[in-house]
Amino acid sequence: xxxEIDAAVFDVFGTLTDWxxxxxxxxxxxxxxxxxxxxxAAVTDAWRRRYRPVLGRVVAGELPWQPLDALHRIMLDEVLxxxxxxxxxxxxxxxxxxxxxxxxxxxDAGPGLELLHDSPVITGTLxxxxxxxxxxxxxxxxxxxxxxxxxxxxxxxxxxxxxxLTAAELLEVEPGRLLMVACHPDDLEAAAKAGLRTxxxxxxxxxxxAAAPADPPAGVDxxxxxxxxxxxxxxxxx
Amino acid sequence: xxxEIDAAVFDVFGTLTDWxxxxxxxxxxxxxxxxxxxxxAAVTDAWRRRYRPVLGRVVAGELPWQPLDALHRIMLDEVLxxxxxxxxxxxxxxxxxxxxxxxxxxxDAGPGLELLHDSPVITGTLxxxxxxxxxxxxxxxxxxxxxxxxxxxxxxxxxxxxxxLTAAELLEVEPGRLLMVACHPDDLEAAAKAGLRTxxxxxxxxxxxAAAPADPPAGVDxxxxxxxxxxxxxxxxx
Numbered sequence: 521x522x523x524e525i526d527a528a529v530f531d532v533f534g535t536l537t538d539w540x541x542x543x544x545x546x547x548x549x550x551x552x553x554x555x556x557x558x559x560x561a562a563v564t565d566a567w568r569r570r571y572r573p574v575l576g577r578v579v580a581g582e583l584p585w586q587p588l589d590a591l592h593r594i595m596l597d598e599v600l601x602x603x604x605x606x607x608x609x610x611x612x613x614x615x616x617x618x619x620x621x622x623x624x625x626x627x628d629a630g631p632g633l634e635l636l637h638d639s640p641v642i643t644g645t646l647x648x649x650x651x652x653x654x655x656x657x658x659x660x661x662x663x664x665x666x667x668x669x670x671x672x673x674x675x676x677x678x679x680x681x682x683x684x685l686t687a688a689e690l691l692e693v694e695p696g697r698l699l700m701v702a703c704h705p706d707d708l709e710a711a712a713k714a715g716l717r718t719x720x721x722x723x724x725x726x727x728x729x730a731a732a733p734a735d736p737p738a739g740v741d742x743x744x745x746x747x748x749x750x751x752x753x754x755x756x757x758x
Numbered sequence: 759x760x761x762e763i764d765a766a767v768f769d770v771f772g773t774l775t776d777w778x779x780x781x782x783x784x785x786x787x788x789x790x791x792x793x794x795x796x797x798x799a800a801v802t803d804a805w806r807r808r809y810r811p812v813l814g815r816v817v818a819g820e821l822p823w824q825p826l827d828a829l830h831r832i833m834l835d836e837v838l839x840x841x842x843x844x845x846x847x848x849x850x851x852x853x854x855x856x857x858x859x860x861x862x863x864x865x866d867a868g869p870g871l872e873l874l875h876d877s878p879v880i881t882g883t884l885x886x887x888x889x890x891x892x893x894x895x896x897x898x899x900x901x902x903x904x905x906x907x908x909x910x911x912x913x914x915x916x917x918x919x920x921x922x923l924t925a926a927e928l929l930e931v932e933p934g935r936l937l938m939v940a941c942h943p944d945d946l947e948a949a950a951k952a953g954l955r956t957x958x959x960x961x962x963x964x965x966x967x968a969a970a971p972a973d974p975p976a977g978v979d980x981x982x983x984x985x986x987x988x989x990x991x992x993x994x995x996x
Binding site for chain 2: 667669690
């Protein structure tokens with residue numbers, strides 16, 4: 521199998537970072553400090569489940585484009601009452617939105633990205649998180665990239681095709697020589713439709729140990745166990 | 759003196775990299791391979807002297823915005839006849855444009871940026887080079903940044919104010935908490951006018967040993983001998 525690429529861009533929430541345990545921990549800490557109690561993992565899951573529908577409304581033009589932080593705040597405000605957490609104050613809510621800037625990486629993500637940094641492949645994020653969020657997140661998580669690319673630069677959100685095509689244009693690479701790496705089949709399907717190559721990394725624990733793991737999408741170019749394995753495959757082929 | 763900043767963005771051509779010796783070397787190699795002879799440093803200087811006027815025409819709206827690679831090519835084509843280098847072929851000209859993707863860093867740039875990466879300050883490029891150019895240049899030169907920002911993201915060129923303001927917006931920092939670092943007084947003057955803080959690093963050899971060095975602009979917030987010194991000053995204050 522031949523896969524000639526010049527650059528690889530990575531999904532971040534889920535593919536490189538464990539948003540579920542990170543956000544649950546911050547909810548427990550910040551909520552606990554405010555004297556509140558809840559099933560914090562369930563709050564995290566409910567928050568995250570609002571993500572795709574709300575971003576979908578932006579992609580469909582039903583909501584104006586706005587930074588992910590603003591959308592995260594809207595989703596949080598919608599979710600809290602259902603858990604009896606209306607009492608959570610303004611500064612706590614703002615701090616929780618910033619929990620998404622401080623996600624913990626999966627253990628293979630940092631070492632795998634270092635390996636790729638030492639290869640000829642140009643690496644970047646390609647996330648729905650904004651540029652500022654991604655710069656902070658990758659810095660504190662020790663995730664080394666050659667550049668930070670965001671859906672923000674296309675003023676849209678994945679899976680809109682212009683997000684993938686803007687990344688290729690900014691990197692000055694042909695879409696067919698740009699690899700999208702993600703654990704979400706719909707992200708990879710949209711990238712493939714825009715002409716990119718695709719690599720699937722399973723993250724069976726993304727939604728916790730009880731959730732059913734995702735299968736790789738049909739037609740994916742590469743499946744790798746983790747980022748270190750992916751780096752080995754790309755370096756071998758590079 | 760107090761200088762509270764959240765992020766620092768760096769000029770690249772001149773401030774972090776020695777474009778003159780790098781491009782002169784590539785001209786000598788590529789021109790020599792084509793059997794041509796010239797004062798290659800003079801060709802480099804003439805090429806670079808076209809830079810500000812041509813970018814100024816884009817900022818003034820007299821030329822449509824286009825990637826820096828395209829402008830570098832226009833400038834090169836204008837310069838070559840004056841040196842009797844009309845014979846230089848199409849592939850050689852294209853390769854020379856890419857010489858600006860492979861510039862050598864000044865020796866303090868890499869170590870200084872590593873120090874800043876280990877501080878709370880978010881670092882980025884802020885160059886007239888495009889995102890793809892900057893990703894390649896910083897990767898091969900070992901210049902570590904938390905993100906790559908370019909005038910391209912404002913579809914303009916420095917010293918247009920929207921270039922500086924777009925950087926602050928993407929980083930989600932107040933302009934007054936963003937530091938522009940450069941060896942060019944006009945870059946810093948424009949950044950200050952847009953509300954940024956400014957740091958001057960002298961690069962007396964930018965135009966070769968015979969050129970007069972630039973003075974720091976009036977009102978600059980910080981003057982540092984090199985990037986390592988700057989990192990020490992910012993970490994001390996951070």
